[in-house]
Amino acid sequence: KAGVTQTPRYLIKTRGQQVTLSCSPISGHRSVSWYQQTPGQGLQFLFEYFSETQRNKGNFPGRFSGRQFSNSRSEMNVSTLELGDSALYLCASSPREGGDTQYFGPGTRLTVL
Amino acid sequence: KQEVTQIPAALSVPEGENLVLNCSFTDSAIYNLQWFRQDPGKGLTSLLLIQSSQREQTSGRLNASLDKSSGRSTLYIAASQPGDSATYLCAVRGGNDYKLSFGAGTTVTVRA
Numbered sequence: 718k719a720g721v722t723q724t725p726r727y728l729i730k731t732r733g734q735q736v737t738l739s740c741s742p743i744s745g746h747r748s749v750s751w752y753q754q755t756p757g758q759g760l761q762f763l764f765e766y767f768s769e770t771q772r773n774k775g776n777f778p779g780r781f782s783g784r785q786f787s788n789s790r791s792e793m794n795v796s797t798l799e800l801g802d803s804a805l806y807l808c809a810s811s812p813r814e815g816g817d818t819q820y821f822g823p824g825t826r827l828t829v830l
Numbered sequence: 831k832q833e834v835t836q837i838p839a840a841l842s843v844p845e846g847e848n849l850v851l852n853c854s855f856t857d858s859a860i861y862n863l864q865w866f867r868q869d870p871g872k873g874l875t876s877l878l879l880i881q882s883s884q885r886e887q888t889s890g891r892l893n894a895s896l897d898k899s900s901g902r903s904t905l906y907i908a909a910s911q912p913g914d915s916a917t918y919l920c921a922v923r924g925g926n927d928y929k930l931s932f933g934a935g936t937t938v939t940v941r942a
Contacts, residue, residue, distance in 0.1 A: 721873075750930070760919065760932035773929055807873055818864065819930070821873035 718743055721810050721822035729828045735796040738825045742789050742810030748772075749791040750819065751783060754805040763806075766791055767814040795827075803829045832857045834922050836933035844941050849907035851936045853920030858898050861923040865894055865905050868917045868935070877918075878905070882925065910940045 722741045730736050742749050750773075751763040762775040766785035783793040789810075795802055805824045811817035833856040843849060853863070862881045866874040878887045878894040880903070886895040891908040907914055917935040924931065 752930075752932075759934045760921075762929050762931070765928075773927065775929065805871075809874075818876050818879045819874075820876065821866075823873045826871075 718745075721808055721820055723806075723808050723822040723825050725825060726823065727826045727828075729830060730798050731830050732798055732800060734798050735794065736798060736827060737792055737794050738806055738808075738827075740791045740793075740808030740810075740822060742791070742808075743820055746810035746812050746820070747789050748811045748814050748817070749785055749789065750809045750811075751791070751793050752807040752809065753777075754807060754824070755803070760807070763793065765814075772814060798829045800829050803827060832860075832922055832924055832929075832931040834920060834931050834933040836918075836920055836936050838936060839934065840937045840939075842939040842941060843910055845910060845912060847910055847940075849905075849910050849914070849938060849940075851905040851907075851918050851920075851938070853903040853905070853922075853933055855901045855903075855922045855931075857924065858901050859925040860898060861925045861928060863894075863896055863903050864921045864923070864930075865892075865903075866919040866921060868919060870917075874919065910938075912940045912942045914938060915940050 748767045750765040754760045765773040785791045807824045809819040809821045864879045865877040880896045893906045917937045919935045920933040
């Protein structure tokens with residue numbers, strides 16, 4: 718089975734722009750979660766989607782949003798980018814909602830200039 | 831809010847030595863606890879998942895224990911190899927909100 722894929726792998730944007738990141742889960746997995754990883758804050762939970770519905774949300778401002786499609790693929794969007802949004806954004810999928818083992822993708826490295 | 835702490839932050843051992851990595855959490859109302867490995871610039875690889883009702887899990891050279899009442903988990907890696915060099919992360923899933931909270935990780939270097 719193919720693993721979790723994330724596109725693009727690297728992205729450079731300037732302050733004020735917006736960005737959309739994409740995640741394709743493992744085939745058959747219906748839950749997708751997003752995380753932000755920075756050297757200062759470590760790994761922080763952004764949100765979790767299951768069956769096209771956001772089931773859980775971390776403590777991030779409204780500039781961070783996401784959605785899930787009927788084929789379980791997910792996108793996250795960050796509007797009005799700030800320098801502090803520079804991070805590795807990781808997507809993880811699991812077969813069911815909630816407490817299953819999570820399988821992570823390689824991440825998208827976002828740099829905001 | 832769940833706080834997850836991993837000590838030490840970094841560890842360097844000679845090849846063949848056993849590794850002991852510690853994870854502590856403040857809220858014992860957890861659903862499960864998961865150990866991950868992360869190589870530089872890469873995503874996370876799941877190593878072991880322990881449900882809140884379990885005391886330990888084993889996979890090959892890896893063994894993880896869980897003491898929910900004291901808020902601790904320990905990952906043991908037997909007979910370490912240079913390929914075990916990586917950052918090891920502990921993640922706790924809350925029993926009420928199901929959110930995953932991560933520790934900052936322990937960076938392990940196994941010297942050949």
